[in-house]
Amino acid sequence: MVEGYSALYIFMLAAFTGYEVISRVPVILHTPLMSGSNFIHGIVLVGAMVALGESTTVMQQLIGFFGVALAAMNAVGGYVVTERMLGMFTGKREVKK
Amino acid sequence: MTGHIIQISYFIAAVLFIFGMKGMSSPLGAQKGIVWAGAGMLLATLVTFLDGNIIKNVDHRTVNYILMIIAIAIGGGLAWVSGKKVQMTDMPQMIALYNGMGGGAAAAIAATQLIGGHIQSTTAGTLAVLGALIGSVSFSGSLIAYAKLQGILKGVFSLPKHQWITYSVFAIAVLMGAAIAATSGMFSWIVVLFFVLALLFGVLMTLPIGGADMPVVISLFNALTGLAVAFEGFVLNNAAMIIAGTVVGAAGTLLTQLMAKAMNRSIAKLLSPAPPSVGGAQEVVGSMREIGAQDAAILMAYAQKVIIIPGYGMAVAQAQHKVWELTQLLEEKGIEVKFAIHPVAGRMPGHMNVLLAEAGVNYERIFDLDEINPEFPQADVVLVIGANDVVNPVARTDKSSPIYGMPILNADMAKNVVVIKRGQGSGFSGIENALFYKENTKMFYGGGQEAVNKLIAEVKQL
Numbered sequence: 387m388v389e390g391y392s393a394l395y396i397f398m399l400a401a402f403t404g405y406e407v408i409s410r411v412p413v414i415l416h417t418p419l420m421s422g423s424n425f426i427h428g429i430v431l432v433g434a435m436v437a438l439g440e441s442t443t444v445m446q447q448l449i450g451f452f453g454v455a456l457a458a459m460n461a462v463g464g465y466v467v468t469e470r471m472l473g474m475f476t477g478k479r480e481v482k483k
Numbered sequence: 484m485t486g487h488i489i490q491i492s493y494f495i496a497a498v499l500f501i502f503g504m505k506g507m508s509s510p511l512g513a514q515k516g517i518v519w520a521g522a523g524m525l526l527a528t529l530v531t532f533l534d535g536n537i538i539k540n541v542d543h544r545t546v547n548y549i550l551m552i553i554a555i556a557i558g559g560g561l562a563w564v565s566g567k568k569v570q571m572t573d574m575p576q577m578i579a580l581y582n583g584m585g586g587g588a589a590a591a592i593a594a595t596q597l598i599g600g601h602i603q604s605t606t607a608g609t610l611a612v613l614g615a616l617i618g619s620v621s622f623s624g625s626l627i628a629y630a631k632l633q634g635i636l637k638g639v640f641s642l643p644k645h646q647w648i649t650y651s652v653f654a655i656a657v658l659m660g661a662a663i664a665a666t667s668g669m670f671s672w673i674v675v676l677f678f679v680l681a682l683l684f685g686v687l688m689t690l691p692i693g694g695a696d697m698p699v700v701i702s703l704f705n706a707l708t709g710l711a712v713a714f715e716g717f718v719l720n721n722a723a724m725i726i727a728g729t730v731v732g733a734a735g736t737l738l739t740q741l742m743a744k745a746m747n748r749s750i751a752k753l754l755s756p757a758p759p760s761v762g763g764a765q766e767v768v769g770s771m772r773e774i775g776a777q778d779a780a781i782l783m784a785y786a787q788k789v790i791i792i793p794g795y796g797m798a799v800a801q802a803q804h805k806v807w808e809l810t811q812l813l814e815e816k817g818i819e820v821k822f823a824i825h826p827v828a829g830r831m832p833g834h835m836n837v838l839l840a841e842a843g844v845n846y847e848r849i850f851d852l853d854e855i856n857p858e859f860p861q862a863d864v865v866l867v868i869g870a871n872d873v874v875n876p877v878a879r880t881d882k883s884s885p886i887y888g889m890p891i892l893n894a895d896m897a898k899n900v901v902v903i904k905r906g907q908g909s910g911f912s913g914i915e916n917a918l919f920y921k922e923n924t925k926m927f928y929g930g931g932q933e934a935v936n937k938l939i940a941e942v943k944q945l
Contacts, residue, residue, distance in 0.1 A: 393717055396725050397725060400730050400733070401729050401730075401732065402733070403733070404504070404729060404731065404733030404735075404737075405733045405734065405736075407501060407504050407730070408734045408737060409737065411508040411509075411738070413741075413745060413836075414824075414836040414849070415507065415508060415510060415513065416738065416745075416831065416832035417829075417832065418513060418837065419738065420735070421574070421578045422503070422504065422516065422517055422520065423730075423731045423734050424578055424582045424705050424731075425517070425520060426503070426504065426524075426727050426730065426731050427582075427705075427708050427712045427728055427731045428524060429500070429712065429723055429724055430585050430589050430715070430724065431555075432528060432721065432724065433588075433589075433712070433715050433716065433719050433721055434591060435537060435551055436719055436721070437591070437595040438547055438551055438554070439547055439551070440595065440599060441543065441547060441595060441599065442542075443599075446599050447543075447546070447547065449591050450547075450591065450595050451550050452587070452591050453591030453592055453594075453595065454550075454588070455554040455555070456584040456585070456588040456591065457558070457584070458554065458559040458562065459558040459559070459561060459581060460581050460582070460584040460585035460588060461559070462563050463562030463580070463584070464581050464585075465524070466563055466566030467566045467574060467577055468507075469514070469517050469518075469521075470567075471571075471574065471837050472513045472514040472516075473514060474837065474840040474841050475510060475513055475514065475837075475846075
């Protein structure tokens with residue numbers, strides 16, 4: 387599906403996208419945004435699941451198992467803490483109104 | 484057919500991630516942003532899970548599925564509980580921890596691909612090895628960062644000839660990686676040793692870095708994990724991983740630069756710290772003046788304009804709610820109260836805003852360095868609570884000081900400064916604070932919460 391040079395193009399465009407998307411972020415959002423981007427690379431969970439699925443030896447299963455567990459921590463933890471932090475920003479705005 | 488469903492789902496997930504990230508970069512769309520990104524993640528994970536083809540070998544289908552469910556339950560469960568429980572003050576190290584897990588996962592994917600013989604080409608091998616190296620470094624480095632900020636590891640560690648050892652370990656790891664990439668892996672002692680060295684490098688690299696620099700390092704590891712995920716995405720032919728990983732890699736790099744700039748630190752310097760130079764900085768002469776709760780309350784209650792400078796110490800003392808109560812009291816008396824936030828107040832840029840938001844302080848009252856600095860000369864009282872280095876005028880005046888050149892809040896220009904402080908010690912950087920010795924500065928000793936409580940009681944009586 388993703389072959390050679392097209393992968394390179396995806397890489398280049400995604401890099402520009404990432405850079406542009408947050409180029410004007412205010413300091414107050416640095417911490418939540420870092421946490422949020424931390425959550426997004428939790429997509430590694432999908433890869434870890436595939437890797438575990440392909441495993442045929444005990445060694446591979448063991449490593450794959452750890453991979454999935456770690457990735458799940460990344461994804462779930464990243465979401466929970468980001469949501470909590472950002473939730474406080476919004477909750478307060480409603481109080482103000 | 485399932486192939487199409489998977490690809491379309493990954494595509495939608497990638498779009499949601501980018502929109503989510505865009506949303507998170509402005510205060511208005513922030514919470515919507517994380518929810519969108521979350522939806523994308525859920526979609527990608529569910530579709531992958533339900534795709535029977537991910538278990539290629541029928542003999543292992545049941546076992547692998549069971550393993551997968553257990554791993555997700557354990558990892559997800561632990562993270563859910565810890566993420567819900569963690570105090571806002573401890574957020575930076577928690578982000579470091581979750582980030583490290585992602586790096587470890589990317590390394591684990593590389594390991595299964597290398598030893599499972601799934602690597603088809605030298606290109607794939609090279610990317611797998613690169614991702615493994617970066618992911619491992621991010622994993623072990625983030626764990627050290629976590630341990631340091633959590634207070635499990637105290638102080639700065641370094642071996643004799645530390646840098647030399649660190650670079651050697653890195654060089655050997657790279658050589659082994661090259662060998663693995665050239666031979667497409669397979670299970671051997673070289674692969675094991677490669678991972679051990681990569682992990683060791685992450686530890687050695689992070690150990691000598693001081694706690695104050697840690698936020699920038701955590702942000703850097705965040706970007707690195709993104710990159711590792713992207714590389715493993717190439718290996719697995721997974722476009723969602725490539726896009727999400729790369730976007731985070733690029734955004735994280737920019738964020739790291741912004742943070743380093745806000746903290747007045749260069750990334751290169753930070754990663755090769757010189758041995759700490761003790762002394763050299765000018766001695767601060769003079770004595771501190773103490774003030775009681777009543778006098779401090781009078782100063783504030785008869786002021787026209789009060790600026791509050793909160794620091795990490797306030798958050799540790801859990802005094803932000805009390806500070807907010809005091810603010811409301813003063814405002815009822817018609818006093819203008821503003822909060823001045825240094826970019827690195829708290830443990831990382833933006834951390835203090837989160838802590839104040841938790842207490843219910845809305846952000847019309849919160850001003851950053853550039854906005855508030857011209858207002859200090861008009862302020863009748865500046866209340867410094869739990870902040871230290873960020874108000875040290877030495878940063879403007881003393882070239883020999885380690886914090887020279889760091890942008891600071893010009894609290895010393897106000898008519899009166901009241902500093903709430905637990906004791907007479909120096910700040911995170913261990914530097915004497917010249918502000919505390921100034922004539923218009925009064926020290927109000929006490930734990931953050933208790934001190935503000937006393938102030939509230941006194942202000943109420945006036």
